[in-house]
Amino acid sequence: MEKNSSVDSLDISLLARPFRNPNYxxxxxxxxxxxxxxQNDPVQNEPSKFSYSSIEAPPSVLPQPKYCDVTGLLAIYTDPKTRLRYHNKEIYGLIRELPSGADQEYLKLRSSDVVLK
Structure with a gap:
């Protein structure tokens, strides 16, 4: 019987625990x-500083994300031959099978096409 009483004294499920902290x-x-x-904005009269009432912000310091020319997903790779950006190896295989001139059409959509004079 003594073993049960020592086990009961260690059992935390038997302790009374209030749901809320009474001191909170x-x-x-x-x-x-x-x-x-x-109204309480101290910077409102100074246009050179940014505040809640101004929507101007400095340009972002992060580089612009590059997107895949075929799918529109985030482009991780660039094909060195056609300069098309692609997302994964399946798209790379599709780029390699494009007919001649189709790569220039994709680049024209991105405004990176080469115009030979």
Whole structure:
């Protein structure tokens, strides 16, 4: 019987656990609407700085993503012969089977075609 009492003392399922913390106190909410944000915006009168009321932003420092010329998916590779961008090896096989001149049509859609004079 003593073994059961020691096991019962170690059993955490028998401990009383309240659902909520009795010491928890909710913080007051600070929700503001757009008018309050704009009125309290200290940078509103300075056009050179960015704020909630200005929509201008500096250009992105990330490089532009390159998309596959055939599927429109994210292009990881570029064919060195035709300069077409492609997503995977299945598309590469399709690019290799294109008739002559079709690659220039794809490049023309991307505005990267070569015009020989």
């Amino acid at each position: 106190k909710a913080q007051p909410r600070r929700n503001r609407n757009l008018r309050q944000i704009i």
